[in-house]
Amino acid sequence: AHVTVWRRRGERSAACNILQHDRFGGSLTAIMYRDEILRPLVRPYAGAVGPGFLLMQDNARPHVAGVCQQFLQEEGIDAMDWPARSPDLNPIEHIWDIMSRPIHQRHIAPQTVQELADALVQVWEEIPQETIRHLIRSMPRRCRGVIQARGGHTHY
Secondary structure, eight states, X not given: OEEEEOOOTTOOOOGGGEEEEOOOSSOOOHHHHIIXXXXXXXXXXXXXXXXXXXEOOOOOXXXXXXXXXXXXXXXXXXXXXXXXXXXXXXXXXXXXXHHHHHHHHOSSOOOSHHHHHHHHHHHHHHSOHHHHHHHHHTHHHHHHHHHHTTTSOOOO
């Protein structure tokens, strides 16, 4: 299962911003990424944000595949340059870490996709907004660290 959370500036988490996509088995391909993420989700979101929208995605193979790069170029969607080896640069990686701890510590693990989704929403709502703000505000510092390390390892 894949859960995507979109939010507008100033919003926390509204049910209308949580989209669940269930896909079992196999890996995400470039075609799937384009057809299930970029076209139906990123394109309208970029249009709603307007000028200055910048897509943040890592260098996973589906993200950098020609078919996806061509789609982004045709749609006029700019993507942030991303170092080859910086999986923890994105603040969402830290949020996933924060969220996974209480899920793993539960006496009874979620047994279904819906139970997992419900648990994730509950944990998300318990994260202090200041924690999220701190991670967002840390982006310039993170980027400077990667630049200073010439794309190499940082403490983030």
